Amino acid sequence: MSKNMGEANKCPAIILIGMPGAGKSTIGAGLANARGLPLVDTDRLIEQEAGHTLQALLDERGYLGLRKREEQVLLAHNFTGQVVATGGSAVYSALAMRHLKACGPCVFLDIPLAEIEQRVQNFNDRGIAGPVGQTLAQVYAERLPLYQRYADIVVNGSGLSEAELLKAVQASLS
């Protein structure tokens, strides 16, 4: 299940990756609470450090600019001892993912496209870091191999409630 726990044990953090709407922020908060660890939502970190909302960054710099900013912020922080809810686009940076994986196991919240589509109703103005016109299905198809590549642990969240998914993530880490 875990490909890289030896490295992770030196510098424990828990990194959540997955599609927008997968539940990284929601499950991250529950996980942090359950484990008594601080939560870092990297989207909020980017906004704090940039002094702009993600949408403003997207409007001003385009999706490649937002991805670059995300990479810079991820690389600038040591996430030791924290639960990290990443943004869905973090996996576009191999450098940032290498840095995150050195801090702890990457847990991929693997949610089927149909469930993501139900949850993400505001796809066109949600601030997705991708080219205009790309559909949610295209984003999913492009990113699935990246989430799989970087995952140390894959949690299948198909059909699970928030509470069930949190429990499954906890079980995957024990």
Ligand SMILES: Nc1ncnc2c1ncn2[C@@H]1O[C@H](COP(=O)(O)OP(=O)(O)O)[C@@H](O)[C@H]1O
């Ligand atoms: N099983 C589930 N696990 C996590 N979130 C769920 C689940 N079912 C519905 N949701 C809802 O989906 C949304 C997930 O959003 P969020 O946690 O912000 O995801 P992400 O940070 O991955 O984009 C929330 O509104 C949450 O209430």
Ligand SMILES: O=C(O)C1=C[C@@H](OP(=O)(O)O)[C@@H](O)[C@H](O)C1
């Ligand atoms: O998947 C994406 O392209 C993005 C997802 C968002 O985070 P969540 O995955 O937490 O929604 C946020 O980082 C930004 O709007 C870009």
Ligand SMILES: [Mg+2]
């Ligand atoms: Mg989030």
